[in-house]
Amino acid sequence: MSDLLPRALFEKDPSMYRVNEQGQRSPDFNCCVHSSNAIEVVCENVVKYAEILRPTTGRYFYWIDDGRPMCQCSRCRLYSDSEQSLILENEMLRALRRVDARATLAHLAYARTMEPPVQVKPASGIFLEFAPIGRTWSEPISRREAKEGQHGRYLDWLDSNLAVFGKDDAQVLEYWxxxxxxxxxxxxxxxxxxxxxxxxxxxxxxxxxxxxxxVTSFAAYMDADYVKQYGEPPLDEYGEGLRRLG
Ligand SMILES: [Zn+2]
Structure with missing residues (x-):
């Protein structure tokens, strides 16, 4: 988020930044999604980066800060972190559409944003991105009791998010x-x-x-050192599995 709302602007206009758990405006993470100035700066930067890094698919991914809390001001705190994210995403998508008519934008369900939004509806073109980082990869996600029931909770969150965002453009971001x-x-x-x-x-x-x-997977640290140490990673099996699914 510091790329979208530079932290250096805090001194100029603290109201753009979140209210933290102590009731203070803070530039630590994210922003205040009820600040029109914050929305304006974020949207300007969303468009700036879209012009530099234009996806060939029209699918954009601008995430809030990794696992970090949203705003606790009197207006924002009526909304969950998922809902605050979606307020921001709806605005970002509107700005993107002005420069890329086919733009769509991810709503990341992850960590603090796993609960589906209720009070805020996704604009047309917002798609679900589901990242179940807290699961185990020793057992399939379909085994509900795995990881002391965590898989069951993830499946319920996935289904309730799909009910809000639809399945057609939904994306899984996995860690295999x-x-x-x-x-x-x-x-x-x-x-x-x-x-x-x-x-x-x-x-x-x-x-x-x-x-x-x-379906996507992170593959960070999979580099020449990895291959040297452990041999070829299972990319063929990964691709083959996805291909078989058609
Ligand atoms: Zn706020």
Whole structure:
């Protein structure tokens, strides 16, 4: 978010920034989504980056700060973090459409934004991006009791989000190939991927059963050092699994 709302503007207009848990305006994370000045600056920068990094698919991904809280001001605190994100996303999409008529924009369901929005409706062109970072990859997502019931909670969140955002453009952002996650984000202590082909295949079948056609995975830290240490990663099996799903 600091690229979209530069932190250096705090001194000029603190009202653009979030109210934190102590009741103070703070430039630490995100913004106040009920500040029209904040929305204006964010949208200007959304368009600026869209002109530099134009996706060939028309699908844009501007996320709030990773796992960080939203605003607690008197107007924002009536809304959940998912709803505050969606207020911002609806505005960002409107700005994007002025420069790219076919623009669509992700609503990231992840960490603090897993609960679907209720009081705010997605504008046409907002699609769901679902990232279940807290699951286990030892067992398929369809095993509801896995990780002490966490998989069941994720499936319920996925279904309730799909009911709000629709399934047609929905996207899963998974971690099957994410060396960084399995290495606890310590690049110098890179671990071998615990790739389980059967789990992956069951996962994508569970997503496909819900009508999801867009599937992605992080694959951070998968580089020359990784190949040197552990050999070729299972990219062929990953691609083949997705291909079989048609
Ligand atoms: Zn606010």
């Amino acid at each position: 190939l994410d060396v960084s996650l399995f290495s606890s984000w310590k690049r110098d202590a890179k671990k071998r991927l615990p790739w389980k082909r059967d789990v992956f295949l069951e996962d994508i079948a569970a997503y496909a059963d819900r009508g999801i056609r867009h």
